[in-house]
Amino acid sequence: MAQQRTTLHQRLRYRFDNLVAGGTTVLIGWLAAACLAVVIPASMVLVWADRKAPTTLSGRLQAVWVSVGQTLKIGGAVGSPVYVLASVSLALVALLFVSTLVSLITTGIDRRIRSLRLGHSTVLETGHTVVLGWSDQIFPVIRELVCANANRRRAAVAVLAPKDKVEMEQGIATRVTDLGTTRVICRTGHTTDPPVLSRVGPRTAKSVLVLPPDGETGDAHVVKTLLALGAAVSTDGKAVVVAAVRDARNQLTARLAAGPRGHVLCVDHIVARLLVQTALQPGLSLLYQELLDFEGDEFYTTDAGNLTGRTFGEALLSFTTSSVVGLLRADGAVLLNPGPDSTIRADDRIIVITQDDDTAVPDDASSCVDEDAIVHAAPGRPVAERLLLLGWNRRAPLIVEQLDQYVNSGTVLDVVARGDDATMRDALRAAPARDHLEVTFRSGDITDPRVLAGLDVPSYDGVMVIGDTGLPAHPGRAPETGSETDDRTLVTLLHLRAIGDAASRELALTTEISDDGNRLLAPARAGADFIVSGRLISLLMAQISESDYLAAVFEELFTAEGSEFHLRPVGDYVRLDREVAFATAVESARRRGECAVGYRQRASAGTGPDHGMRVNPDKGRPVRFAPGDWLIVLAES
Known part of the structure; x- marks a missing residue:
């Protein structure tokens, strides 16, 4: 077999590789030799070409030395040999010190920049929201938190996940295009490590959301994260903790790990319940979509005010642009659709569906009720399906x-x-x-x-x-x-x-x-x-993180016990041969022990974006219903 010939480029590359492999000392020596091999001849050319250069050989050699010294930043002083040696020594020491200092500063700055880009610095925020974990659910969570923070000047969301910081920031910027007044701060680290978890400030946060990662071990990871959160915060934290698990068998374990201020949602239970309710009452998913996001109308609470001592039934018509659905007691107990004769206490808060937290303004709508239009229909007979x-x-x-x-x-x-x-x-x-x-x-x-x-x-x-x-x-x-x-x-x-x-x-x-x-x-x-299971849980978590009493509200709405939303024929409540104010439907529902919160019109059911669904309409505005329209009521089954 003929021997393969090597080229000059390959031999030179091989020699260079061996030189670099020789270590720092060898590199410095060769670099100094190469530098002198270029600088000394070039300096001699400059001196001999200079018309003002000394005429004697010793004078020209001194001029070459001065040029070399100035080029290499070692002074180039002339004089006795001892003087020149001392001058060169001092210049070399100064050069070494400055080079080392510059190197240290550069290395420190580079390390700091890399640390910041890796997301290892501590978040110093107060009243912010912490999101632990990363999955597709994070994007609707952040979108909803941005909407909730729209009326806050400086809002922050801190995200901790075992993912590259820059990659997280780019993903959020791509999927959530408008952050409004909210700053999203990403940090890299394992959520199950208490010291790492402390970087995002859970002690000073107003709420902490724990997202279930994808995979079969997602629920176990949520439990470990909740335990790490307890170790990091101890008893000092005031934040509301909201977590989600997929398997119902893991919910009790997660609740124990979350502690008394924690709320653990079970994805399987909630999705199954909502599937069933919607299958039996088509259109109900549109209602929950309206109530669960921060756009449009959602749940808020307002002071009892001048309704103290009056009945819940009277409160139903005391807000023209808000729909009353329940009471929040001082001890945190939630009463959805209590009896019309229930008395409102001074320390109660009234749960309403309204546009924003400042739109629940008392305004009596009882004068809009048309008594002649109220229908007293008997309940329909149970039908097998x-x-x-x-x-x-x-x-x-x-x-x-x-x-x-x-x-x-x-x-x-x-x-x-x-x-x-x-x-x-x-x-x-x-x-x-x-x-x-x-x-x-x-x-x-x-x-x-x-x-x-x-x-x-x-x-x-x-x-x-x-x-x-x-x-x-x-x-x-x-x-x-x-x-x-x-x-x-x-x-x-x-x-x-x-x-x-x-x-x-x-x-x-x-x-x-x-x-x-x-x-x-x-x-x-x-x-x-x-x-949509992922988005549904994201919306629920965002809502509860802003108002923790909503955990009890949604728990009742998604179970067969207590009150939940129903779509019932509007013709069973009001006459269809005339225009009536929505207050009339509210009064008709009140007499049945129900809270009317909206309606759906069949004629526009196929037209977006609301598909005929109207939640929390103005009680004074007249509307003409038709056969096949539905009234949305909060009532017991």
Whole structure:
């Protein structure tokens, strides 16, 4: 084999690499030699070319020395050998000192800049919001906090996550384009390390939000973060702590770790409850979307004022532009839709739905009530329904359990999902016994149009579509991600849309998806009900972080016990043959022990952005209702 020849460039590169590998001393020596090899000949050329240079050899050599000394910053003094040696020594010492000082300063500044870019400095803020963890939920959380802080001049949100600081800042800047008056401060570090967690100032924060990271160990990470927060803050912290876990089995553990001021939301429970409520009352998701974000109307409290000593029923018509829904007692107890005869105490605060915290202005609307327009309809007879559940995941047993609490006896739920009947039945055995609901199972791929065509979907009173992970899990197959289940859901919705068009009927669809971005792609009718699990929990966490009493409000709204929102035929409350002020509907609902907070008009249900939903309308403004319109009331089931 012929020997491979090396080029001159390769040999020179090899020699240079060996030189660099020789260490600092060798490098300094060679650098000095190279420098002298260039400076001395160049200085000689300058001296010999200078017409004013000395004529003697010794004079010219002295001139060369002076030029070399000035070039290398070692003075170039002339005189006796001892004098020259001392001068050069002092110059070298000064040069070494200055170089070292510059190097130290440069290194220190560079280290500080890198530390700041890495997000290791301490946040010195007061009254700010701390967000621990990173997931897609952080973007709606920050958007809602920005809206909540719109009337504050200096608001801050501190984010701590095991992620690059610059990457976090760029991600937030891309997804949250307008921060208003809010500054977002990102820090890098593990949320389960108390000293690191202290960097974002949890002691001086007004609220701390703990986001569940993606993955099967997300709930365990939330619990560890809550324990680290307790160790970092001890008993000094006054912040409201809001956390979320996905699996209901981990909620109690997380509550113990969160402490007495902590609120732990269970994603599975809340999503299942809202799916059920919306499936039974189409349009309800639009109401919750309005109430849960900080744009439009939401929950606030106001002083009892001159309503002290009066009844709750009288308070319902005491605010023209706000809707009264409950009382907040001095001990923190929340009473939603208490009896109309309940007395308002001096230390009570009235819970209202209104535009902002300063728009709940007392203004009597009782004069707008039209007594002749009030209808005294008898409650409708309980009706059994046929419901269809397409898909199966870990929330399915909770959905079945919740449905049984809301539906009337004789209601049938047909379940269609990948897997076998026996496995689905086993998954339901852990749930409480069902009193009203009959469940049947059918194995099939909900993305297959032939399976859907054989179900007679238009004959059902309501259809729920959830992420279908299937049962049982196939051996060796990795669990599907939220994006993968959303893809299957979108395909299912596409086929259901075609079925509805073929039957010339709008299907009552309620759909669960993971990513809010996929909601915009969904082939469903305008105003359809979508439960976006990640965004829903983000909105809830942001609301509770601003007003912790809302934890009790939402807990009651999302359970079958107590009062929750209902959409009921408006014709059961007021006459449809005339215009009436909304105050008339409020008074009619009051006589039934209910709080009317808005309405939905069928004629504009397909038109965005509100899809006919009007929350907290002006009680003095007249409106003409039509058959098929709904009144939104807060009432017991």
